[in-house]
Amino acid sequence: MEVTNAVYPPKAQFDEFFAAGEDGPFVMVNLLKFRDRAVYDDDPTIDISGEEAYEIYGAEVTKLVEAAGGRVVFTGDVTGIILGEAEDLWDVVALAGQLNIRTVSR
Numbered sequence: 001m002e003v004t005n006a007v008y009p010p011k012a013q014f015d016e017f018f019a020a021g022e023d024g025p026f027v028m029v030n031l032l033k034f035r036d037r038a039v040y041d042d043d044p045t046i047d048i049s050g051e052e053a054y055e056i057y058g059a060e061v062t063k064l065v066e067a068a069g070g071r072v073v074f075t076g077d078v079t080g081i082i083l084g085e086a087e088d089l090w091d092v093v094a095l096a097g098q099l100n101i102r103t104v105s106r
Contacts (some may be wrong), residue, residue: 002035019052024099025097025099026097026099027073027095027096027097027099028046028095028096028097029093029095030093030094030095030096031078031090031093032054032090032094033045033052033091034049034050034051034054034091035047035049036050037049037050038050038052038053038057040053042051044075047086051091052072054092055084057074058094065096068098069098070096070097070098070099071095071096071098071099072094072095072096072098073095073098073099074093074094074095075092075093075094075095076092076093077091077092078090078091078092078093
């Protein structure tokens with residue numbers, strides 16, 4: 001399996017995803033990998049870590065998610081994987097969406 005990360009999906013991919021007509025709860029899984037230092041092309045004097053930059057971004061995105069009726073359900077450090085292999089693990093996983101959480105029992 002090849003994974004390609006992108007901040008902005010191509011328009012065709014975005015349109016196809018949202019054209020599915022799904023109706024109901026959903027959860028978005030965000031796998032995050034931070035740079036050692038954040039890169040701000042418009043202001044190279046900013047000197048913060050990638051994780052610090054994401055915390056600023058995340059606070060603002062959380063407001064947008066909540067304003068749209070969603071919520072951030074979980075964020076946590078990635079400490080390993082059980083299945084598969086990865087050359088380099090993600091730093092954090094975050095779950096957000098519009099959902100009704102229910103317990104699944106087996």
